[in-house]
Amino acid sequence: MPNNDPKARALADGLAAAEPLPGNETALEGDGLPLATAPGEPTTPMSRSYIFWLMLASFGASIAMMVPLSYGIAVRITELAPGHEEVLGYITGTAQAAYLVISPLVGIWSDRTRSRFGRRSPFIYLGLAIGVVGAVVIGLAPNLLIVGAGWVLGMSGWSIAGAALQTLQADKLPEKQRGKVAALTGLMTQVAPVLGIGIAYAVSSSTLLIFLVPGVIGALLLAIFPLIKPEGSSVSLARSGEMTVKSVVSSYGFNARKYPDFGWNWVGRFVFFVGLYFNTTFGTFFYSQRLDLPVREVAGIVATVGMIGVVAAAAGAIVGGFLSDKLQRRRLFVMLAALLFVGGAVAEATAWSLPQIIAGAVLMQLAIAVFATVDQAIIYAILPERDQAGRYMAVTQFAQKIPSAVAPLIAGVVITIGAVGAEKNYTLLYLVGAAFALIGGLIILLKVKSVR
Incomplete structure (x- = not known):
């Protein structure tokens, strides 16, 4: 596990260590979580009630984002x-690319926000407002161009809100809780799409409601969280230098030589997610082809498979989070996740029956839950500069x-390779995705050194 002493970590990176000056800490606010004029490694544990409301907010962000992505947009394309x-692939890839451009700017803006509501909470509200507007636009869109524009709004909005929740965890989670809280919030992101698709299927007679109902549920859960668990004022926090054109441009990257573990984890995560998006973007169409069902009728199958997968996701989150905390090992579980993903992808690549599809989906759900939970804990441990x-x-x-923007575009080409008639080549797509996931796991296992 990484050394949590600020001096030791700074010396290990070849940097000058800096201790907070005495008296810099403010009184405890909100949920009893400390606010400091110079943010450092968090030490105060999150309370159970805070974690509970954080889980609900994570559920909200996920249901609002994933129902359109995994079902709703496919319905609109079919119509x-x-x-x-x-x-x-073109619609989801374009939206992801648009968010990539603005996300560092939103991150800098969030870091520099000084308000009595905190740094992150204002962006929860900004994100949910944009997301709801996007849901309405997609639901009422008369053509695919407007659907694409609506998803740019929706994707950006829900991503801004979700990023604010994750940054709150980076701000406040001590090392001993990182695996557990990542597990619990990660579990919510697994459960939300399944329940959300079930809800969307129940209102599928109205295209607008397919988008609006999950969006409203997500917006309400996100809006409640800062009200019940206030972040606390950020007015007294020191600013980290002036904002210049150079600093904005540099915020799109980082010094990989200065922070090698952060760099290698970034690469491994990138490669793993390329494989993941290869094997999940076209899920609705994949089920439709392999089970010979109309796209609109696939929602019931997706929801059924997903509900079974929730059990696997719960097991993966618990094993990945709680057990990696207890054993003080992270990389081993990342590699385990990659191997499980390969097994699930191979099973689905060769599946032409519902039982085998379920088996593959369960393995993949388990793998994604383990990876997302443990790698999130790794990120919190190796975050280079906490004031940013x-x-x-x-x-x-x-x-x-980037994978979510690029992989669907490439996948759209891959499924046409060797395609016969109207049947796309999902076998090739899922096998290529498995290879990427395996390579990503190996990179993190072999190259990230400061985390066991």
């Missing part, structure tokens, strides 16, 4: 351009968002 499922947590969390998200 407006039947037979052109490759458009899904928003910026570095945005850079971390590049390792997920």
Whole structure:
């Protein structure tokens, strides 16, 4: 496990260590979590009630984001351009690319926000407002161009809110709770899409409600969190230098030589998520083809498979988070996740029956839960500069968002290789995804040194 002493960690990186000056700490606010004029390694544990409301907020961000991504947009494509499922990759990829451009700017803005409501809470509200507008636009869109524009709004909004929640965890979580809290919030992100698709299917007679109901649920849960568990004032926090054009440009990257573990984890995470998005973006169309069902009827199958997968996701989150905390090992669980993902991807690549599809989906759900939980804990441990947590969390998200933008575009080409008639080559797509996931796990296992 990483050394949590600030001096030791600074010396290990070849940096000058700096201790907070006596008297810099403010009184405890909000949930009893300390606010400091110079943010450092958090030490005060989160209370159970804080974790509970954080879990609900994470559930809200996930249900609002994932229902359109995994089901709703596919329905709209089927309505407006039947037979052109490759458009899904173009729409999701474009939205991800748009968010990539703005995310570091939002991170810097968040880091520099000084208000009595804190640094992160204002962005929860900003994100949910934009997300709801996007949901309405997609639901009412008369053509695919407007659907794409609506998803740029929706994707950006829910991502801003979700990033604010993750940065709050980076600000406040001590090392001994990182695995557990990442497990619990990660579990919510696994459960939310499954329940959300079930809800969307129940209101599928109305295209607008497919988008609006999950969006409203997500917005309400996000809005409640800062009200019940206030972040606390950030007015007394010191600013980290002036904001210049050079500092903005540099915020899109980081010094990999200065922070090698952060760099290698970024690369491993990037490669793993390429594999993940290869094997999840076209899930609705994959089920439709392999089970010979109309796309609109697939929601019931997706929800059923997902509900079974929730059990696997719960097991993965608990094993990955709680057990990695107890054993003080993270990288081993990342590699385990990669191997499980390979098993699930191979099973689905060769599946033409519902039982085998379920088996593959369960393995993949388990793998994703383990990886997401443990790698999140690794990120919190190796975060380079905590006074710029928003910026570095945005850079971390590049390792997920770039694949989510690029992989669907490439996947849209891969499924046409060797395709026969209207049947796309999902076998090749899922096998290539498995290879990427395995390589990503190996990179983190072999190259991230300061975390066991």
